[in-house]
Amino acid sequence: MDDFKIILFLCNWGPHTAFQTLQDNGSEIPDQISMIRIPCTGRISKSLLFRAFEMGADGVVLLGCQPGTCRYGSGTATARENTEDTRDIIGMLGLGKERLGHATFLPDESDLLLQFLNDFCDQIRSLGPSPLLPIPMPESESVSRESVAEIVSYHDAFACQDCGKCSSACPLALIGKPFSPRELVNSIIAGNIDSPSVNKDIWSCLTCGLCYDRCPSAVNFPEFIRDIRHVVRKNGGNAREAHGGFFQSLMRAMTWPGLKTQRWDWLPKDVDLDAKSKILFFGGCAPYFDIFFRNHLNVETTNIIEDSLRLLNFFDIKPALFKDERCCGHDLLWSGDEENFLKLAKMNVDSIHNLGIEEVITACPECYRTLAHDYPKHGIPLNFKVTHIYELLEKEIGKGAIDFKKIDKKITFQDSCRLNWLEKPADLPRKLIRRLKPIRFREMQNNGSAAICCGNCAWTGCDAFSKALQVKRLRQAHDTESELLVTACPKCQIHLRCAMEDPFLGEELNMEMIDLTGIIAKTICWE
Amino acid sequence: MTDSQNHQQGKKEIIITGFGGQGIVLAGIILGKAAAIGEHMESTLVQSYGPESRGGSCNAQVVISREMIHYPYVSHPDILVCMSQSGYDKLIDQIKEKGTLIIDQDLVRPGRGLTCDFFSIPATGMAEALGRVMIANIIMLGFLTAVTNVISMDAAQKSVLESVPKGTEKLNTTAFQKGHDYGLATLKGRQKKAAGQAGAMS
Numbered sequence A: 001m002d003d004f005k006i007i008l009f010l011c012n013w014g015p016h017t018a019f020q021t022l023q024d025n026g027s028e029i030p031d032q033i034s035m036i037r038i039p040c041t042g043r044i045s046k047s048l049l050f051r052a053f054e055m056g057a058d059g060v061v062l063l064g065c066q067p068g069t070c071r072y073g074s075g076t077a078t079a080r081e082n083t084e085d086t087r088d089i090i091g092m093l094g095l096g097k098e099r100l101g102h103a104t105f106l107p108d109e110s111d112l113l114l115q116f117l118n119d120f121c122d123q124i125r126s127l128g129p130s131p132l133l134p135i136p137m138p139e140s141e142s143v144s145r146e147s148v149a150e151i152v153s154y155h156d157a158f159a160c161q162d163c164g165k166c167s168s169a170c171p172l173a174l175i176g177k178p179f180s181p182r183e184l185v186n187s188i189i190a191g192n193i194d195s196p197s198v199n200k201d202i203w204s205c206l207t208c209g210l211c212y213d214r215c216p217s218a219v220n221f222p223e224f225i226r227d228i229r230h231v232v233r234k235n236g237g238n239a240r241e242a243h244g245g246f247f248q249s250l251m252r253a254m255t256w257p258g259l260k261t262q263r264w265d266w267l268p269k270d271v272d273l274d275a276k277s278k279i280l281f282f283g284g285c286a287p288y289f290d291i292f293f294r295n296h297l298n299v300e301t302t303n304i305i306e307d308s309l310r311l312l313n314f315f316d317i318k319p320a321l322f323k324d325e326r327c328c329g330h331d332l333l334w335s336g337d338e339e340n341f342l343k344l345a346k347m348n349v350d351s352i353h354n355l356g357i358e359e360v361i362t363a364c365p366e367c368y369r370t371l372a373h374d375y376p377k378h379g380i381p382l383n384f385k386v387t388h389i390y391e392l393l394e395k396e397i398g399k400g401a402i403d404f405k406k407i408d409k410k411i412t413f414q415d416s417c418r419l420n421w422l423e424k425p426a427d428l429p430r431k432l433i434r435r436l437k438p439i440r441f442r443e444m445q446n447n448g449s450a451a452i453c454c455g456n457c458a459w460t461g462c463d464a465f466s467k468a469l470q471v472k473r474l475r476q477a478h479d480t481e482s483e484l485l486v487t488a489c490p491k492c493q494i495h496l497r498c499a500m501e502d503p504f505l506g507e508e509l510n511m512e513m514i515d516l517t518g519i520i521a522k523t524i525c526w527e
Numbered sequence B: 001m002t003d004s005q006n007h008q009q010g011k012k013e014i015i016i017t018g019f020g021g022q023g024i025v026l027a028g029i030i031l032g033k034a035a036a037i038g039e040h041m042e043s044t045l046v047q048s049y050g051p052e053s054r055g056g057s058c059n060a061q062v063v064i065s066r067e068m069i070h071y072p073y074v075s076h077p078d079i080l081v082c083m084s085q086s087g088y089d090k091l092i093d094q095i096k097e098k099g100t101l102i103i104d105q106d107l108v109r110p111g112r113g114l115t116c117d118f119f120s121i122p123a124t125g126m127a128e129a130l131g132r133v134m135i136a137n138i139i140m141l142g143f144l145t146a147v148t149n150v151i152s153m154d155a156a157q158k159s160v161l162e163s164v165p166k167g168t169e170k171l172n173t174t175a176f177q178k179g180h181d182y183g184l185a186t187l188k189g190r191q192k193k194a195a196g197q198a199g200a201m202s
């Protein structure tokens, strides 16, 4: 096979000189290599590396300067971390780590460089074509008035009484962002979908649902915004994706049918599973997030999956896992990519049906909401029931003979917007927390249906106000004089941890966090 | 496996003790009926109220056997169910050496150094959570059915439904089920602990 593509990101400085020598000497550089000259390998983010695969590359290689010779100091170290993280992520995705390489060369190492390029080419040739095929991106067009009008009437946004209750409850407005859901609804109704402020603001909403809770006309603002995002993105609108759109790319990549993911390889062997079980555990994307953030936030949200499985085992439930589990699609749906959300949804539901599963259990609030609520709402019926692990735990613990070890800490709790929104599981976290034995449990100033969000949703619109919101939230947590912040969603851990990394406020904001499943798994015992 | 399960075929002598108003005698009736009608065994019931019957101590003595029962009084029970401290204090010394003690942990504080098989359940607390303290006796019966196997789940449940006032069947079924679940969970917990798996992470 010679029909393959390799993208070579080549640093301007050291290795470019070596590359030029090869060109000057007329050396045979393999045709499959397309070179992109860049100012520093440290600036090639994980999202750019991944985007190359998303756009159809079979191999990607990043060539920079040797450690110590980087013109900007830290470029090589950053490039190495970015490549390592991306390699592990594409490995987990089933693309094969070996498709991404990183190397460094001195200006006079042209022979070594040629050798390297030939070897890399051979390696990609032996791996064969990438299972990913390019997904066309939407073309830029202006959004039709009809499609907006349809959304306005579907969500009955005309019912808005202009009362402003939403804006007075919106945490973004309260933190000082010039942002008003009331005004946004009205601008959209008035047909100003193309105005710069609307175009910006629709991506800022956290879709946390506080406004919906307060709205006397029951305008479901978050879902309204979600659908507006969809038409805007479909017409090429900029989705203001965080992290260069890495996560959206990753999730879109999961729509490739030929993918054989390896998302369970990390699971400890002593977790009891049963491939024939009619109960399936749906893990979610936490393992990918942990790799992405490991050098920065050092989050460990994958623990939530392991702890959940251990809790199921504790109650003698040995679930099946789902080899080709794909992202549930939550973040694509909420950042405007309904087309690819639907692909993921269909693939997941088909595979679950093929396995003959009767019940799906998940510990992720986003997966729960998406599977239980958004799949059927988007015309994908389920032949199985979806249970959040809190429901199951409450039921099993409620049977009795269960005790909890003492927790030597004062605790407080960060609500998950996705659970608060739905009627059924909303009060479950608190029921479970009240069973625990901490020194003390104290609520934050805003809690329950008035809780403040962790600052971001669906990896979109993250800005300085998101940070301000997180700072406010973490200060509220500290005001309870607690030592441990219990969370209910992996994303809350990620986004709140991000604020704790602030070089100036970090120390003040820092607080130990644990997911509710984790603290239950660590302390539960038979009476 | 509990002691009583080992001797399922033999005669079982049971005392349920508590105070007036808890439905102790009703619990005895349900138990006896379940054995007689559901399991086709012989059973007898003797109820004894103290002189101070209202709020005072009372007990139900139940004998269940495959053979004809010649003497219905129980002085040394195989199974002692205590729903009051005074009942416990009075009868604890009379339980058979390999007997089974069951207490409502919300009402009884057991002494130290018990040698018999021992189970406890917060029946009164659970009844309160269901909105009717009165239903603690049915919770207790569900628990007893699960941990002792003197009568089957089916027989016990039928007997409960036949004996409780009309209109309260649903509440009583729930109560029985709660007690039964608690019993199964207790047995499972014992098994797990014996296997060295007391927690989720070990």
Ligand code: SF4
Binding pocket: A166, A169, A170, A171, A172, A173, A181, A204, A205, A206, A207, A208, A209, A210, A211, A212, A221, A222
């Ligand atoms: S969903 Fe949340 S962030 Fe968005 S407008 Fe409503 S309250 Fe504000």
Ligand code: SF4
Binding pocket: A159, A160, A161, A162, A163, A164, A165, A166, A167, A181, A182, A185, A211, A214, A215, A216, A217, A218, A219
């Ligand atoms: S709360 Fe509802 S009715 Fe009031 S301004 Fe906001 S969307 Fe309109």
Ligand code: SF4
Binding pocket: A242, A243, A455, A456, A459, A460, A462, A463, A466, A494, A495, A496, A498, A499
């Ligand atoms: S809060 Fe931090 S981790 Fe979350 S989207 Fe923004 S930058 Fe990323």
